[in-house]
Amino acid sequence: xxxxxxxxxxxxxxxxxxxxxxxxxxxxxxxxxxxxxxxxxxxxxxxxxxxxxxxxxxxxxxxxxxxxxxxxxxxxxxxxxxxxxxxxxxxxxxxxxxxxxxxxxxxxxxxxxxxxxxxxxxxxxxxxxxxxxxxxxxxxxxxxxxxxxxxxxxxxxxxxxxxxxxxxxxxxxxxxxxxxxxxxxxxxxxxxxxxxxxxxxxxxxxxxxxxxxxxxxxxxxxxxxxxxxxxxxxxxxxxxxxxxxxxxxxxxxxxxxxxxxxxxxxxxxxxxxxxxxxxx
Amino acid sequence: xxxxxxxxxxxxxxxxxxxxxxxxxxxxxxxxxxxxxxxxxxxxxxxxxxxxxxxxxxxxxxxxxxxxxxxxxxxxxxxxxxxxxxxxxxxxxxxxxxxxxxxxxxxxxxxxxxxxxxxxxxxxxxxxxxxxxxxxxxxxxxxxxxxxxxxxxxxxxxxxxxxxxxxxxxxxxxxxxxxxxxxxxxxxxxxxxxxxxxxxxxxxxxxxxxxxxxxxxxxxxxxxxxxxxxxxxxxxxxxxxxxxxxxxxxxxxxxxxxxxxxxxxxxxxxxxxxxxxxxxxxxxxxxxxxxxxxxxxxxxxxxxxxxxxxxxxxxxxxxxxxxxxxxxxxxxxxxxxxxxxxxxxxxxxxxxxxxxxxxxxxxxxxxxxxxxxxxxxxxxxxxxxxxxxxxx
Numbered sequence: 001x002x003x004x005x006x007x008x009x010x011x012x013x014x015x016x017x018x019x020x021x022x023x024x025x026x027x028x029x030x031x032x033x034x035x036x037x038x039x040x041x042x043x044x045x046x047x048x049x050x051x052x053x054x055x056x057x058x059x060x061x062x063x064x065x066x067x068x069x070x071x072x073x074x075x076x077x078x079x080x081x082x083x084x085x086x087x088x089x090x091x092x093x094x095x096x097x098x099x100x101x102x103x104x105x106x107x108x109x110x111x112x113x114x115x116x117x118x119x120x121x122x123x124x125x126x127x128x129x130x131x132x133x134x135x136x137x138x139x140x141x142x143x144x145x146x147x148x149x150x151x152x153x154x155x156x157x158x159x160x161x162x163x164x165x166x167x168x169x170x171x172x173x174x175x176x177x178x179x180x181x182x183x184x185x186x187x188x189x190x191x192x193x194x195x196x197x198x199x200x201x202x203x204x205x206x207x208x209x210x211x212x213x214x215x216x217x218x219x220x221x222x223x224x225x226x227x228x229x230x231x232x233x234x235x236x237x238x239x240x241x242x243x244x245x246x247x248x249x250x251x252x253x254x255x256x257x258x259x260x261x262x263x264x265x266x267x268x269x270x271x272x273x274x275x276x277x278x279x280x
Numbered sequence: 281x282x283x284x285x286x287x288x289x290x291x292x293x294x295x296x297x298x299x300x301x302x303x304x305x306x307x308x309x310x311x312x313x314x315x316x317x318x319x320x321x322x323x324x325x326x327x328x329x330x331x332x333x334x335x336x337x338x339x340x341x342x343x344x345x346x347x348x349x350x351x352x353x354x355x356x357x358x359x360x361x362x363x364x365x366x367x368x369x370x371x372x373x374x375x376x377x378x379x380x381x382x383x384x385x386x387x388x389x390x391x392x393x394x395x396x397x398x399x400x401x402x403x404x405x406x407x408x409x410x411x412x413x414x415x416x417x418x419x420x421x422x423x424x425x426x427x428x429x430x431x432x433x434x435x436x437x438x439x440x441x442x443x444x445x446x447x448x449x450x451x452x453x454x455x456x457x458x459x460x461x462x463x464x465x466x467x468x469x470x471x472x473x474x475x476x477x478x479x480x481x482x483x484x485x486x487x488x489x490x491x492x493x494x495x496x497x498x499x500x501x502x503x504x505x506x507x508x509x510x511x512x513x514x515x516x517x518x519x520x521x522x523x524x525x526x527x528x529x530x531x532x533x534x535x536x537x538x539x540x541x542x543x544x545x546x547x548x549x550x551x552x553x554x555x556x557x558x559x560x561x562x563x564x565x566x567x568x569x570x571x572x573x574x575x576x577x578x579x580x581x582x583x584x585x586x587x588x589x590x591x592x593x594x595x596x597x598x599x600x601x602x603x604x605x606x607x608x609x610x611x612x613x614x615x616x617x618x619x620x621x622x623x624x625x626x627x628x629x630x631x632x633x634x635x636x637x638x639x640x641x642x643x644x645x646x647x648x649x650x651x652x653x654x655x656x657x658x659x660x661x662x663x664x665x666x667x668x669x670x671x672x
Contacts, residue, residue, distance in 0.1 A: 012589060018659050033662065034622040036583060036611065040661040057661035061585035065659060104609075137609070160609070167609030 004062065005096035011066035016073055019055040028116030028125070030108055035137055035164070037064045037105070041071070041112040043120075051075050051083060056112075063095075063102040070094045071109040080117055086110065087150055088162075096259060103162045107147060133175050136168025141179055148183045156180070206269060207234050213268040214241070218261055222247055229261065232278045239265060242278040253277070283595045284641040288481075289430050289458060289574060289632035290599055295483040295531055298524045302485075305520035313517050314508065323519045330526025334490050337529035338456075338465040338475060346491045346509045347522050351457040351478030352381035354491040355424075357502040357513070358453040358474040359385045362422045363394070364500035366451075369421035373450075375399040375407060375436075376617040378426050381476075382455055383613070386424075399425075405434035405565040405618050413444055422451045422474075427459035431601055431614040431630055433574025434565040435463060442471030451497060457481055457489075461532035462539055462571040473497045477529075479521065483634070484528035488521035535635050543633050544572035546642050550631060551575050553646040558653050564615065564628060573633045576601070578615075578624035579653050581662035587629055587652060594648040601628040 004012075024042035031038035037060030046052030054076055056068040070091050075083040088106040092098045098106055115125035130142030147153060147162045156176045160166040166176050201209065211231060219229050227247030233240040241261060243253055250256065262275040285293065305326065311319025313327055328342070335342040348354045359372070359382065374386050376398045390396040397415040399407055407425075416423065423445045428435045438454055445452040453474040456465055461482040467475055475492040479485060493499055493512065505514020554577055555561055564576040579587070584600030591598050601612030610616070611625045620628070631645070 012586070013593070015659060029661070033581070033626075036609065036626045038661055057659060059581060059660040059662060060583050062589045064583075065586060164609050 002063070002099050002102070004066075004099070007070075007094075007096040008063055008066045008098065011069040011095065012062040015056075015058075015065055015069040017055050017069065017076075018057065020057060021053055021055050026116040026120030028112040028114065028119060030111045030115055031060070033059065036060065037108060039064070039068050039108050039112040041068070041116045043075070043116055045080075045120075050077055050079050052077075060105070060108075061102075063098055064105040064108065066095055067091050067098070067105040067109045068112070071113060075113065080120065083113060084117055086113060088147075089151065097263075100158070101161050103151070104164045107162055111143075133179070134163075134165035134168065134172045137164040139163050139165035141175075144176060144179050145183055148180060149187070154180065154184075201270060209269045210234055210239055210265060210273075213265055217264050217268060221260070222256075237270065237272045237274055239273055239275050240278050241275060281595045282640075282644050283597075284637070284644050285597045286631040286633060286637070286641070286645065287597045287599050288634040289433075289630065291480045291486065292483045292634055293636055294480075294485050294524070295528065297531060298484055298527045301527045302520040302524040305523055309519070313519065314506070323517075326523050327517055327519060330522045333526035333530045334477070337460075337533055338467050338477070338492055339469075340467050340492050341495065343510075344467075344492055344495055346493055346512045347517060347525070348489040348491055348513060349487060349518070350489045351379075351455070351476050351481070352489075353502070354457075354476035354478070354489045355379070355381040355453075355455055356385055357491055358476060358499070359389070359422065359424060361499040361502055362451050362453070362474070363389065365498035366421045369419045370394050371397070371417050371420040373397045373399065373412065373415050373420055373423045373425075375401065375425055377401055377405065377429055377431075377434075377614045378424070379430055379455060379457070382424055382426070401617050403619050404568045405429060405432050405614070406568050407436060407441075409437070409440065409444065412441065416445070416448045416450060420448070420450050422453055424453040424455070426455040426457075427465075428456075428463065428571045428574075429565075429614060430458045431612055431628075432565040432568075432576045432618075433458075433570040433632075434568045435459070435571055438470050438472070446471045458571065458574075460529075461536065462573055464536060467492055467494065474499070479525040479528060482528045482532045484525040485521055488518055488525045490525065538635055540572045543635060543637065546637060546639065547573055547575055547633055550633075550642050550645060551577070553642075554649055557646070557650045560624075561653075562624070564618065564620065575631045575633075577629055577631075578620060579627040579629065580624040581660050582627045582653055582656040584627055584629060586656050587627065590652040590655070591629075591648070594644075594652070596645055596648060599630040599632070601625075601630065 021042040021044050025045050026043050028041040040057045043051050043054040054072045056072055058065045058068045074086055074094055088110040091106040091109045118125040130140030133139055133141050133144060144159055144163055144165050151162055153159055153162060156166055156173050159176050166173050214229060214231050222229050226245050228244035230242045230244055232242055247253055247256060257275055257277055265273045265275060309322045311323045313320055313324040331342040331345050334345045370393060372386055374382060386396045399411055401407055425436055425441055427438050442452055451473045454472045455476045457476055457478040460477050473494040477490045479488040501512050503514045508514055508517055560580040561577050564578055588598060588600055601615045615625050615628055
């Protein structure tokens with residue numbers, strides 16, 4: 001059984017903004033019955049040009065419904081320029097993460113949003129551009145390339161998880177590999193510096209990396225809010241920290257620990273890490 | 281909350297009477313059956329009883345039963361062991377709807393220098409026996425066909441198939457994992473040479489199975505080690521689990537009439553109730569003979585995983601042929617082989633009952649199921665499948 005986060009479950013059991021807007025300003029429709037999931041997004045702009053109302057309909061699995069629901073919450077009240085910047089990672093992060101095999105649900109959300117914005121602007125949706133690589137799921141080289149760049153993908157399997165390409169007959173696997181190789185070459189591997197491929201770390205390397213991540217990625221954000229964080233101890237995969245300043249009294253400190261501190265450490269150091277708050 | 285377990289084709293609850301017979305083997309009768317002392321002899325005696333019980337269950341001789349670790353091992357041993365025994369034969373006949381434990385070894389063989397014929401099924405999940413006859417060649421080593429399908433419950437005419445295969449002098453393997461406990465098994469009548477069984481589908485624990493090997497059938501062992509199982513399967517016997525499996529087979533024989541009366545009646549009530557109360561729903565394998573406990577229904581315009589998640593919230597455990605639950609992107613190979621239309625191939629749900637289910641369980645499912653489908657259809661962009669329309 002999938003290990004869905006509580007947030008995914010909540011958005012699946014209680015989806016927000018279900019339905020269709022009559023006379024919408026923009027409509028985006030992606031996926032199909034045959035492919036196993038489909039998303040229809042409609043929105044209306046308010047007087048200030050912001051997304052005032054947005055509704056969705058989804059045919060698909062639990063994470064597809066949750067991703068669509070999350071998307072509507074993310075874009076409500078935003079201008080089209082702001083909404084246009086939302087990536088599939090933003091959708092996944094909003095939900096506290098998705099199983100990697102299900103990341104294509106977040107990509108479908110982003111694609112529907114782009115299609116709807118393109119529809120409003122009277123343009124062609126970016127999804128329709130490029131040459132079809134995966135015939136089973138109708139995925140283009142452009143769509144694959146984009147998913148590789150935005151998510152730092154390095155294997156065919158990952159491309160399948162994120163775009164569905166290659167998930168059917170498998171004949172396009174060599175072509176997908178070619179695209180991965182080309183993108184790596186073109187970007188000089190640059191995008192992977194952001195998300196380094198994980199190697200097995202020695203204990204000393206791990207401690208150093210935890211320290212650096214807290215110093216460079218976590219503490220500055222907390223300090224901005226008048227808080228701070230102190231590393232107390234590292235024991236195997238257990239990282240003990242103490243929140244300081246405003247964070248220590250904050251009612252959301254539990255959330256900060258789980259969704260921010262632990263998420264960042266897992267992203268930059270190791271996905272096995274568990275963060276605990278020091279008991280004083 | 282009421283919990284209803286309706287996923288018995290996936291695995292079953294272990295019967296208390298099975299557990300009871302197993303327990304002494306952990307802390308009292310823990311000897312190695314091969315050892316020369318009383319504890320070993322006692323373990324050996326209990327395995328002998330288990331072997332007799334399994335043999336009786338399928339009307340075989342105890343010497344023809346080899347214990348394995350699971351159904352998959354039994355299937356692998358039958359396929360790879362036969363090819364090892366007949367190095368000059370390079371062809372295998374099987375079907376498109378087999379369990380992965382048969383399908384994947386065949387696909388592996390197909391990548392080497394073997395050729396495989398995958399027999400097709402029609403929209404009702406049935407085989408064309410003429411296609412089978414035509415497919416058997418001089419270099420066919422083995423025909424491997426399942427008895428009852430795990431997803432749809434469709435039962436193949438194994439007796440007739442056995443006759444055809446026997447006439448051609450080819451080894452006949454039957455994966456009877458899903459038939460055991462639901463259909464009477466008689467290896468003589470069926471003309472099978474090799475037959476796979478699994479413990480955990482018949483209320484024994486996971487981790488034990490058996491392969492029936494007809495006396496005189498050439499087969500190379502998959503696991504080579506000690507002299508256990510007369511050299512047909514190396515490795516110290518899993519004594520407690522084998523004891524449990526033996527008891528489970530005895531109980532399965534006793535409960536077989538109940539499966540085909542009380543359990544079948546419950547299944548039929550569930551089937552008719554769901555088809556009546558949910559629009560745009562149809563039965564997979566409706567016109568085929570089916571095992572008494574299995575029900576596979578496809579619902580148009582909804583996706584299986586969403587249904588399962590909502591069922592689970594109502595305490596109902598079921599299964600689906602949908603892609604999303606397995607992590608693969610393509611829906612079940614069985615439903616695709618049957619040509620289930622794309623509007624509903626992602627929305628098939630399997631409910632499989634056992635003797636532990638009650639009429640109250642069926643009431644609970646019938647109450648909770650229809651609103652779940654209606655709710656998902658409201659979210660679905662294919663809203664034309666409105667809940668108000670009802671099947672005629």
